[in-house]
Amino acid sequence: MTAIDEVFAPGGPIEKSLAGFEARPGQLQMAQLIERGFLEGMHTIVEAGTGVGKSLAYLVPALRSGKKIVISTGTIALQEQLYNKDIPLVTRALDIPARVTLLKGRNHYLCKQKLENMRADRLLAPSRTMQQMWEWGARTQTGDRAELPFLPAGDEWEQLDADADDCVGEYCEHFRECFFFKKRDEAKFADIVIVNHALFFLDLAMGGGLLPPYDFVVLDEAHQCERWATAALTATLSRGTIGRMLRKLHRSYTVPGHFDAEFDRGLRGFESALAHVPGDRYPLHANESAWPALETLRDSLYKLENWLYANWHDALKRKPQNDAEAERRRDLAMRAILAHQATIERAQAPSDTAIAWVERADADSSYQLNSAPYDVSEYLRGMLFERTQSVVLTSATIADNRSEDGAFEFLKRSLGITEAQELIAPSPFDYPSQARLYVAPPELNPKTPHFAKLAAPLIEECLDRSRGRAFVLFTSHARLREVYALVRERIAFPVRLQGELPRMHLLEWFRRTPNAVLFATGTFWEGIDVVGEQLSCVIIDRLPFPSPADPLVQARIEALEARGLSGFDHYMIPSAIVRLKQGFGRLVRSKSDRGMVALLDGRAASSRYGSLILRALPPATRITHLDELKEFFNA
Numbered sequence: 001m002t003a004i005d006e007v008f009a010p011g012g013p014i015e016k017s018l019a020g021f022e023a024r025p026g027q028l029q030m031a032q033l034i035e036r037g038f039l040e041g042m043h044t045i046v047e048a049g050t051g052v053g054k055s056l057a058y059l060v061p062a063l064r065s066g067k068k069i070v071i072s073t074g075t076i077a078l079q080e081q082l083y084n085k086d087i088p089l090v091t092r093a094l095d096i097p098a099r100v101t102l103l104k105g106r107n108h109y110l111c112k113q114k115l116e117n118m119r120a121d122r123l124l125a126p127s128r129t130m131q132q133m134w135e136w137g138a139r140t141q142t143g144d145r146a147e148l149p150f151l152p153a154g155d156e157w158e159q160l161d162a163d164a165d166d167c168v169g170e171y172c173e174h175f176r177e178c179f180f181f182k183k184r185d186e187a188k189f190a191d192i193v194i195v196n197h198a199l200f201f202l203d204l205a206m207g208g209g210l211l212p213p214y215d216f217v218v219l220d221e222a223h224q225c226e227r228w229a230t231a232a233l234t235a236t237l238s239r240g241t242i243g244r245m246l247r248k249l250h251r252s253y254t255v256p257g258h259f260d261a262e263f264d265r266g267l268r269g270f271e272s273a274l275a276h277v278p279g280d281r282y283p284l285h286a287n288e289s290a291w292p293a294l295e296t297l298r299d300s301l302y303k304l305e306n307w308l309y310a311n312w313h314d315a316l317k318r319k320p321q322n323d324a325e326a327e328r329r330r331d332l333a334m335r336a337i338l339a340h341q342a343t344i345e346r347a348q349a350p351s352d353t354a355i356a357w358v359e360r361a362d363a364d365s366s367y368q369l370n371s372a373p374y375d376v377s378e379y380l381r382g383m384l385f386e387r388t389q390s391v392v393l394t395s396a397t398i399a400d401n402r403s404e405d406g407a408f409e410f411l412k413r414s415l416g417i418t419e420a421q422e423l424i425a426p427s428p429f430d431y432p433s434q435a436r437l438y439v440a441p442p443e444l445n446p447k448t449p450h451f452a453k454l455a456a457p458l459i460e461e462c463l464d465r466s467r468g469r470a471f472v473l474f475t476s477h478a479r480l481r482e483v484y485a486l487v488r489e490r491i492a493f494p495v496r497l498q499g500e501l502p503r504m505h506l507l508e509w510f511r512r513t514p515n516a517v518l519f520a521t522g523t524f525w526e527g528i529d530v531v532g533e534q535l536s537c538v539i540i541d542r543l544p545f546p547s548p549a550d551p552l553v554q555a556r557i558e559a560l561e562a563r564g565l566s567g568f569d570h571y572m573i574p575s576a577i578v579r580l581k582q583g584f585g586r587l588v589r590s591k592s593d594r595g596m597v598a599l600l601d602g603r604a605a606s607s608r609y610g611s612l613i614l615r616a617l618p619p620a621t622r623i624t625h626l627d628e629l630k631e632f633f634n635a
């Protein structure tokens with residue numbers, strides 16, 4: 001076999017297959033390290049910023065290994081790029097045939113049985129979109145809802161999706177031609193299976209069964225792993241989850257109507273009890289009035305469980321093929337009820353490693369109760385890192401330190417990785433000449449009440465220098481609205497505020513509007529790709545530390561401090577670094593991109609932790625006066 005450096009060398013197979021390909025040292029180093037990890041059974045961590053070409057750097061060794069590999073990513077955009085563009089390119093270049101499957105979670109696929117039942121029960125579709133879905137359902141070959149020209153509303157799609165709680169598997173008459181099971185079978189025979197982090201970590205949490213067995217794993221966008229692993233282990237109780245459970249029961253059984261009324265009363269009591277404590281996220285133990293409300297809900301769940309045990313056969317709406325099918329359906333329904341009971345029990349008696357907290361949704365002010373482990377490291381070590389020969393973790397933002405020495409301490413500790421080969425792949429970008437970093441003077445402190453007034457003229461000046469073309473990013477909605485109100489009428493460029501349009505439309509507006517300015521919060525820190533001059537300035541209001549009031553953050557900090565480690569140094573600072581690098585990463589996306597980051601938090605210039613954080617950022621030229629931008633933007 002050709003050595004891997006020849007694959008990436010000038011005149012090599014990648015250059016022959018990819019027009020405009022340029023050999024990049026960082027890409028080659030990354031590929032070499034990953035190949036060694038596959039051959040020697042070691043885990044590999046690589047930070048590879050934009051421009052390194054990280055997907056080819058892991059795809060080449062992956063295909064050359066001849067092993068079964070799962071690639072998991074955080075975003076659909078990256079999954080589609082791998083499936084439609086990068087993998088076909090590498091298979092062509094290396095002349096290695098490979099079977100590749102992009103597998104999504106069950107609820108992305110249409111359930112033929114539900115569609116058939118619904119159409120049998122109703123002459124007419126209840127809405128225009130449902131009519132469109134019925135028509136699509138009759139002709140689709142894949143059952144993948146991504147084929148629909150619109151995103152269906154959650155409660156409509158739920159009536160048709162292939163969710164596990166509604167599926168009797170081999171007892172279903174459509175089992176052989178079921179879209180989801182066909183796709184899962186295809187994945188069994190694939191060399192490479194592409195999934196998202198939600199599905200990957202759910203498979204781990206369930207002890208397998210969703211994904212076929214694999215030899216190696218590549219976790220791209222690995223800075224999201226802790227979040228997705230925690231999400232997969234989070235048990236939730238809310239009006240939404242109870243409503244879903246009842247709707248599923250109603251689809252299969254003739255359930256007495258008094259249960260709906262009883263749960264509705266219980267949920268109203270639960271929500272009003274949770275509203276007694278202010279804040280969007282707080283630990284459950286801070287609210288004693290939640291206990292009786294939870295007891296009431298638990299009583300209703302017991303009654304429902306007892307009713308189902310007594311009526312699981314006679315109350316079925318459709319005659320089952322046999323008793324086994326009826327029992328499967330009962331077990332599925334029972335699973336949802338028991339899961340809610342378990343959530344209440346876990347919340348009432350959290351263990352040393354788990355916490356229970358309350359969360360209020362922004363959109364409709366509804367509440368949910370969550371319970372989850374705050375530390376997933378032991379679990380991931382046992383379930384993933386000790387069981388898989390080689391796991392590759394890569395992202396543009398996973399190092400919390402620019403030195404090779406201990407550059408990934410935060411990631412390794414939070415995910416439970418004890419040993420791995422490590423690399424920060426050198427960037428092909430010339431940051432000192434392509435980017436400027438402005439840090440506001442020390443007196444500008446976002447914790448002071450007059451911050452917005454002092455920051456507003458700086459924002460205006462930055463926007464004048466960059467002629468708009470900017471994201472102005474905030475760590476809180478309140479601060480966003482306060483500053484926006486001060487500057488909106490003084491900005492001579494088209495301006496939009498997050499929330500004025502749906503996210504995708506806002507981005508579309510930003511890409512096609514000359515000199516646009518977008519004021520936004522956290523959700524715009526990540527996963528946004530605006531290449532070229534259109535985005536030339538990113539203004540960030542403050543160092544993005546996680547909120548210390550967040551119950552998960554609190555629990556993680558307390559756990560570190562119980563081990564004699566500083567929660568600030570070992571959790572807050574590295575979290576802020578990763579987040580700030582995401583904001584920074586919006587700016588320089590190609591060798592010709594130029595731009596500035598303005599950090600309006602003067603503490604970055606005056607504190608010990610500020611200098612640690614700045615040192616971890618890409619090496620843009622630091623400026624202290626905005627005048628210095630004149631030449632930069634006119635060049």
Ligand code: SF4
Pocket residue numbers: 110111112113114161162163166167168169170172173174175178179180181
């Ligand atoms: S096997 Fe399950 S998901 Fe597939 S069509 Fe039947 S019930 Fe639906």
